[in-house]
Amino acid sequence: AKESVLNMCMDAKHHKTKPGPEGALHGQCVLWKDNACCTANTSTEAHQDQSYLYNFNWNHCGVMPEKCKQHFIQDTCLYECSPNLGPWIDQADTSWRRERILNVPLCKEDCELWWEDCQDAVTCKENWHKGWNWTSGTNRCPRGFMCQPFKYVFPRPADLCEKIWSNSYKYTTEHRGGGRCIQMWFDPANGNPNVAVAKYYAQNGRDASPAPRAVLLLLLPALLALL
Numbered sequence: 668a669k670e671s672v673l674n675m676c677m678d679a680k681h682h683k684t685k686p687g688p689e690g691a692l693h694g695q696c697v698l699w700k701d702n703a704c705c706t707a708n709t710s711t712e713a714h715q716d717q718s719y720l721y722n723f724n725w726n727h728c729g730v731m732p733e734k735c736k737q738h739f740i741q742d743t744c745l746y747e748c749s750p751n752l753g754p755w756i757d758q759a760d761t762s763w764r765r766e767r768i769l770n771v772p773l774c775k776e777d778c779e780l781w782w783e784d785c786q787d788a789v790t791c792k793e794n795w796h797k798g799w800n801w802t803s804g805t806n807r808c809p810r811g812f813m814c815q816p817f818k819y820v821f822p823r824p825a826d827l828c829e830k831i832w833s834n835s836y837k838y839t840t841e842h843r844g845g846g847r848c849i850q851m852w853f854d855p856a857n858g859n860p861n862v863a864v865a866k867y868y869a870q871n872g873r874d875a876s877p878a879p880r881a882v883l884l885l886l887l888p889a890l891l892a893l894l
């Protein structure tokens with residue numbers, strides 16, 4: 668098993684070099700305070716409309732509804748604070764980070780609730796990583812990109828979760844609590860469920876799906892009988 672990808676931080680813009688406890692993390696990032704890749708300062712900034720983290724403006728097509736913004740804050744907390752994304756760390760060829768996350772299997776519920784709570788939100792871009800007009804110092808819609816409701820830009824939950832951050836996430840049909848998908852939201856009273864998920868994918872490969880393994884195990888007696 669590739670133990671080396673467990674309990675680590677990516678080499679990106681604001682991440683600590685190693686995970687560790689943080690006395691106090693702000694608001695929605697508190698879930699990670701026992702072991703985090705973010706500092707207290709980063710966790711506070713994750714809640715600001717115009718934070719210094721990326722100078723990114725959620726309100727580029729008018730004010731983002733509060734219930735939608737909560738999901739973006741939670742995404743920022745997971746992205747900046749989680750020490751359990753190691754199996755999905757990949758090289759990034761951008762000026763602002765050396766490493767990124769790719770195809771993190773997001774739980775169905777986390778993706779679908781994010782999409783549902785953002786139905787009244789508006790945006791002009793499908794990929795929020797690239798192609799903005801930054802001349803004012805923050806991201807504004809580029810010429811020719813119309814502000815439209817999320818449901819037109821992201822027709823299905825998978826479109827939102829996968830496309831918005833250049834495939835950081837992969838939509839899955841795996842459920843919260845099943846140990847096979849990463850949760851953006853969890854109850855810290857029961858520990859961090861993503862620890863076991865990272866362990867599972869570190870052992871079985873980040874593209875592991877349970878089905879082919881089950882088939883192999885079922886066929887194993889037949890294969891042995893042939894010998």
Ligand SMILES: Nc1nc(=O)c2nc(CNc3ccc(C(=O)N[C@@H](CCC(=O)O)C(=O)O)cc3)cnc2[nH]1
Binds near residue numbers: 721723767798
């Ligand atoms: N889940 C998740 N994954 C992420 O990768 C992620 N990334 C951010 C960071 N967001 C951003 C957004 C835009 C730019 C930006 O400067 N875009 C420029 C291009 C920069 C470049 O690629 O060199 C642009 O053209 O708009 C940087 C970071 C925030 N939350 C995330 N959340």
